[in-house]
Amino acid sequence: MTDLSSKAALVTGGGSGIGRATALALAEAGAGVVIADIDEAAGQETAGLIDAAGGRSAFVRTDVTEWDDLERAVSFTVETFGGLHVFHNNAGINTGWPDFPEAARARWEKVLAINLWAVIAGIQAVVPAMRSSGGGAIVNMASLAGLVAYGTDPIYAATKHGVVGLTRALGGLKEEANIRVNCLCPGFVDTALPRRRLADMPPDQRARWEGALERIPMIAASEVAEGVMELVGNESLAGEVMVLLQGGVRKLVPVPGFT
Ligand SMILES: NC(=O)c1ccc[n+]([C@@H]2O[C@H](COP(=O)([O-])OP(=O)(O)OC[C@H]3O[C@@H](n4cnc5c(N)ncnc54)[C@H](O)[C@@H]3O)[C@@H](O)[C@H]2O)c1
Numbered sequence: 058m059t060d061l062s063s064k065a066a067l068v069t070g071g072g073s074g075i076g077r078a079t080a081l082a083l084a085e086a087g088a089g090v091v092i093a094d095i096d097e098a099a100g101q102e103t104a105g106l107i108d109a110a111g112g113r114s115a116f117v118r119t120d121v122t123e124w125d126d127l128e129r130a131v132s133f134t135v136e137t138f139g140g141l142h143v144f145h146n147n148a149g150i151n152t153g154w155p156d157f158p159e160a161a162r163a164r165w166e167k168v169l170a171i172n173l174w175a176v177i178a179g180i181q182a183v184v185p186a187m188r189s190s191g192g193g194a195i196v197n198m199a200s201l202a203g204l205v206a207y208g209t210d211p212i213y214a215a216t217k218h219g220v221v222g223l224t225r226a227l228g229g230l231k232e233e234a235n236i237r238v239n240c241l242c243p244g245f246v247d248t249a250l251p252r253r254r255l256a257d258m259p260p261d262q263r264a265r266w267e268g269a270l271e272r273i274p275m276i277a278a279s280e281v282a283e284g285v286m287e288l289v290g291n292e293s294l295a296g297e298v299m300v301l302l303q304g305g306v307r308k309l310v311p312v313p314g315f316t
Contacts, residue, residue: 192235228296
């Protein structure tokens with residue numbers, strides 16, 4: 058396991074699902090972990106789990122679509138744990154029902170804001186602190202939906218394709234600032250997110266989707282956290298896109314059209 062005992066980490070969306078699993082894994086590796094989430098109760102709960110396991114954690118309420126909140130989360134991390142070396146750029150949502158193009162504009166604009174604007178802004182907010190800390194690792198949360206034609210939620214797919222492109226384009230930060238930017242593309246993960254869109258569906262649609270989700274082999278959030286830890290720990294990886302499938306299968310994705 059990578060030793061992060063002198064390091065500080067910031068996890069957006071660390072209150073549940075994948076972010077919580079990553080926050081626990083980073084703390085287990087020794088990092089001081091700041092959980093930044095819009096849901097205060099959930100974020101505090103993750104911090105409590107880390108503390109109960111003997112780790113170091115702190116919570117800062119953060120709406121990742123607010124620049125001031127992002128800047129506060131970064132300065133809070135530096136003040137609390139003496140730097141910023143690992144950033145899991147993770148908070149994300151799906152569009153919900155009905156899908157695009159029927160989806161209300163405010164709803165798909167919110168998906169763009171959280172899944173893409175905030176991922177870009179998050180990187181801009183952490184880079185100065187990472188430079189001052191001597192460098193670090195950024196792991197952006199993309200999705201298999203960022204690589205394939207995910208017709209279920211086209212807006213979600215567009216944001217995740219954006220995260221994949223952004224990650225590849227930022228590979229050069231390794232040379233320039235010793236900051237390695239990579240991203241992870243899991244298939245369906247067993248968290249609240251895939252089921253959230255069912256809530257607004259008409260009953261017949263919901264029954265069909267519930268059945269489909271039961272048949273899909275789900276990845277455990279802890280398996281995704283292992284992928285994040287590999288991207289954090291492997292010093293040779295920068296600008297890489299890693300697919301993660303059920304059973305812990307992890308593969309780097311070649312740039313399409315060039316291999
Ligand atoms: N679950 C999946 O099937 C799956 C698959 C691939 C990728 N992902 C991606 O993984 C990431 C985490 O998803 P998850 O499955 O753990 O979902 P989740 O719903 O369990 O967790 C998302 C967290 O983000 C927080 N959040 C939402 N809006 C926020 C905001 N504006 N500011 C700060 N925090 C906010 C929520 O409070 C929550 O704690 C997302 O980017 C998602 O797109 C999920």
